[in-house]
Amino acid sequence: MAGRRRTGALVLLAAVQLTASACAWPGGTPEIPSSHPAPRDAANDRIGALFLGSADGPRMCTASVVSSPHRNLLVTAAHCVETLDRGREEGLVFAPGFRDGRTPYGTWPLTGITVDGRWTAAEDPEYDVAFLTVAGVDGQEIEDVLGGNRLGTGRGFDLPVSVTGYPNDSEEPITCSTRTASHSPTQESFRCTGYSVGTSGSPWLTADGAVIGVIGGYQQGGFEDQVSYSVAFDARVAELYRRATA
Template structure:
């Protein structure tokens, strides 16, 4: 579906939306004692990852998102359940804060302008389409990609790849990261095993050594039911088509 403008936040909905954020998280546990994520140290690539929150960087947290390369240089990727579901509709008043740490916002806060999800997510919350692309408004005359750069989206990359996954647990003011190998979770889903990916880390990008995003935490069980195993929609033609809709 075409990008849709995000309606202005309505005060009466903020409390309900904040409650919904508590359910927007990720991850699930494995029986083979997966490694645990560590605090992510700042770097130019990690600074492309940030928090999605309501109204301000200190507002209620939704999820994690990251900047991806696009023709207009204003695009993020996250999980669809972070920004919309059938009960609430689109979340109002979202802002993106790249590189957020301990209250510090080195690149400012960027208001969300529009959200693109697949019609099958919008209609049925279908976990095989739990991906969203978000445009953000310019700040001080600059687009977000001009401020922090952007990673390319990669599709049809297969499984068994080593990725770095960085995201923001709601209970922490610092991001966590883990280097892991992807595994298949059926024909339309992938997974990785690493502990620590709790509520708030949905939408965290799966970044290869070349800097390509090949997944985001989401999909099956909206990313997972416990912190040791996380899921993503397989980035294939479905995601390539959605990216095309978001950028045209």
């Protein structure tokens, strides 16, 4: 299924990735923290699962509500919603706060997808971010119901974040408190176990409620579940946001 974060790579590929990732932390590799079930609260309810067709259909990725002028915007990874082999996914719905098969806030159909043309043309990992617009439900926009996280750009690396997402093998979201690191000048990473298939698009949230990354980018988020990546949220992402909210 397209749009899912890859795992279970060959041992050689995993070893190469681990070596590269360890270099991103000055002074050596720290102990890797473990994810745990995410508590039910307002912040985590802004995060949900993307499904194909309906909440009974295939689960694709994770997305979250981001504040916008029209109050109808989500952010996720571009590979969750458009790939070269499948084209743009049609019929996606967002289920915020999804747990144990339940959709406490209903499902919100996507009405638009904004990705950079360099992702569309060649799946350039430097542009693996997407903004999604969703239709209103019962006369309300999604941000009116759930609130939204501010978009944070240009904040650099080595920041404390919490990352919450939906592994496909779990009926509830997981979360982890960790720190970002520089994988390259334009890609960031974090270490925590458990971020397997389905967690692409999971937001990286600072303590002041800003989303500064989503699982994706390098290796579409990572070849194994202990190290995850994101495009650094910088001017590229700010410009994409401007397009999505124009």
